[in-house]
Amino acid sequence: MRVAFGSSPGGFPRGRPALKLPFRNVYGMVEEINPQCSAKGCRAPAVWQLRWNNPKIHTPERRKTWLACDEHRASLGSFLEARGFLREVTPFTSSGDAIIS
Ligand SMILES: [Zn+2]
16 A cells, blocks of 8 residues: 655645735635545545544635545545545535536
């Protein structure tokens, strides 16, 4: 099993400055959703979505989404949980609520 725990999955937090956007603009941003696993270098199709929030840069209602394959759900979840960011993990289906083409 390949676990890249020391890296920054999804480019977080490296390269992600603490944005201080006006409240209304937060909801105007388009969530970038990729049907592949968010783990670095992993191209497996996503089967889980990890919903998280960084209280330092996000409003409490805001949710960011990482997608994970079965293999990386635990490592990505641990990464978020260790920082207190993880809110929920739900099954991901491309026919569900996510906008996938
Ligand atoms: Zn993966």
